[in-house]
Amino acid sequence: MTMWAGKVEGDNMKPVLKSGDIVFYTDEQNPKSGEVCRIIKKENGKLTYMIRRVYFLKNNKVMLHSDNYFEHLPQILTLDEIHSMLPIVKPLHQYSPSHSYPVIC
Secondary structure (H helix, E strand, O other), X not given: XXXXXXEOOOXXXXXXXXXXXXXXXXXXXXXXXXXXXXXXXXXXXXXXXEEEEEEEOOOOEEEEEOOOOOOOOOEEEEHHHEEEXXXXXXXXXXXXXXXXXXXXX
């Protein structure tokens, strides 16, 4: 199995994924409705990378849903507008300590 890693940027998938988290994805699995996926969208000849929860609709359409839905509205795309869609198999969250400790030199 081949796996790739990518760094999360932005707050679209908060609280599940935060900016700076690392996600792993593979082309060995087909995405299922409700899964978080790495999507490459084709738009005006450019490729846009994003991480969203996907829901498959009728007529070859896909709804891209942000977990931070209070700030980011869902998008509906056709399968033709999506260059690639790979499920996230493992998130690696940043370590952020709840306390800071003084360093003695």
